Amino acid sequence: MGTGNTTPDPLTLEVVDLIGSVVARYHQEYEEAAARHALTGPQARLLGLLSLEPLPMRRIAQRLKCEPSNITGMVDRLEARGLVERRPAPDDRRVKLAAPTEEGLRTARGLRESLDFAREPLSALTEAERLALRDLLQRMLGDEGENAG
Amino acid sequence: MGTGNTTPDPLTLEVVDLIGSVVARYHQEYEEAAARHALTGPQARLLGLLSLEPLPMRRIAQRLKCEPSNITGMVDRLEARGLVERRPAPDDRRVKLAAPTEEGLRTARGLRESLDFAREPLSALTEAERLALRDLLQRMLGDEGENAG
DNA sequence: TCTGGATATTTCATGGTGTCAAGTAACTGG
DNA sequence: CCAGTTACTTGACACCATGAAATATCCAGA
Numbered sequence: 001m002g003t004g005n006t007t008p009d010p011l012t013l014e015v016v017d018l019i020g021s022v023v024a025r026y027h028q029e030y031e032e033a034a035a036r037h038a039l040t041g042p043q044a045r046l047l048g049l050l051s052l053e054p055l056p057m058r059r060i061a062q063r064l065k066c067e068p069s070n071i072t073g074m075v076d077r078l079e080a081r082g083l084v085e086r087r088p089a090p091d092d093r094r095v096k097l098a099a100p101t102e103e104g105l106r107t108a109r110g111l112r113e114s115l116d117f118a119r120e121p122l123s124a125l126t127e128a129e130r131l132a133l134r135d136l137l138q139r140m141l142g143d144e145g146e147n148a149g
Numbered sequence: 150m151g152t153g154n155t156t157p158d159p160l161t162l163e164v165v166d167l168i169g170s171v172v173a174r175y176h177q178e179y180e181e182a183a184a185r186h187a188l189t190g191p192q193a194r195l196l197g198l199l200s201l202e203p204l205p206m207r208r209i210a211q212r213l214k215c216e217p218s219n220i221t222g223m224v225d226r227l228e229a230r231g232l233v234e235r236r237p238a239p240d241d242r243r244v245k246l247a248a249p250t251e252e253g254l255r256t257a258r259g260l261r262e263s264l265d266f267a268r269e270p271l272s273a274l275t276e277a278e279r280l281a282l283r284d285l286l287q288r289m290l291g292d293e294g295e296n297a298g
Numbered sequence: 299t300c301t302g303g304a305t306a307t308t309t310c311a312t313g314g315t316g317t318c319a320a321g322t323a324a325c326t327g328g
Numbered sequence: 329c330c331a332g333t334t335a336c337t338t339g340a341c342a343c344c345a346t347g348a349a350a351t352a353t354c355c356a357g358a
Binding site: 014016124131138142 | 158160161163164165167168169170171172174175176177214270271273274276278279280281282283285286287288289290291
Binding site: 189191192215216218219222223226241242243244 | 342343344345346347348352353354
């Protein structure tokens with residue numbers, strides 16, 4: 001919890017502002033890409049997550065940083081559209097794995113492809129610049145390198 | 150837009166992934182800062198916007214990229230808490246300006262200060278690195294430098 | 299002046315997201 | 329077998345967001 005209360009220098013403020021723009025644009029493009037597949041942003045995120053590997057409901061909630069009861073409804077809606085199915089976990093009858101159906105996988109794939117935020121703005125940078133950007137972002141995020149949930 | 154359909158190189162994918170992390174962290178911190186002032190993310194965004202200058206409802210909708218009918222409810226809620234008030238526009242009796250109250254201004258100020266995403270992660274970078282990051286982000290966003298709505 | 303079309307805001311209905319509290323089923327340790 | 333814990337679901341509620349329809353106001357032209 002930063003105790004910071006002194007005003008940061010103008011350069012920092014400028015960078016923060018730029019990051020805000022990146023965030024805004026990222027979201028906009030993400031929502032648009034999701035809408036192209038008749039999905040909301042959170043639904044697209046969930047489907048993308050499951051397309052990597054099926055997950056128990058509780059695990060999904062941790063990854064998406066929300067309450068498990070929320071996941072129930074989201075999976076319900078995706079299940080109703082035939083994009084996701086619930087499977088029993090082999091070793092624990094309490095847990096249910098949410099897994100994408102064939103169509104869900106296709107949708108996730110299409111989603112990833114139509115997510116042009118990847119290429120579009122970054123194509124303005126040379127490879128060396130992308131490398132530099134990667135390193136700077138890594139350093140920025142560095143102190144929280146979490147992979148497992 | 151983008152016709153891009155070839156898979157981007159691994160470096161680009163890595164950078165995109167990092168940007169995704171930045172976006173996630175930005176959002177998380179923003180929501181937390183808002184919650185510290187008993188506001189939701191959208192409410193905090195709206196209040197921050199109005200703290201710069203009072204705006205007509207329609208203008209707010211354009212800035213926040215949502216429907217005007219949505220703004221009505223958001224301003225209603227902030228107004229009910231005494232953070233925002235509606236004023237008549239001097240030259241057009243149809244339009245109403247949403248303006249922060251004194252308390253709204255105080256809240257917006259406190260919000261800005263508690264928004265540590267500014268300082269915290271960027272403090273890991275030297276000034277030269279922040280400069281480099283600024284230039285890279287500017288180039289990334291460059292082709293859409295819009296300011297007026 | 300009157301009238302028709304455009305604009306600003308609101309209202310209503312609807313659906314998705316998110317929280318919290320309570321409930322059920324199943325696992326775990328004694 | 330029993331108590332406590334864990335996983336998921338349900339129900340009530342608030343907020344965000346959209347779209348269609350209503351109201352009030354502006355504006356341009358006859």
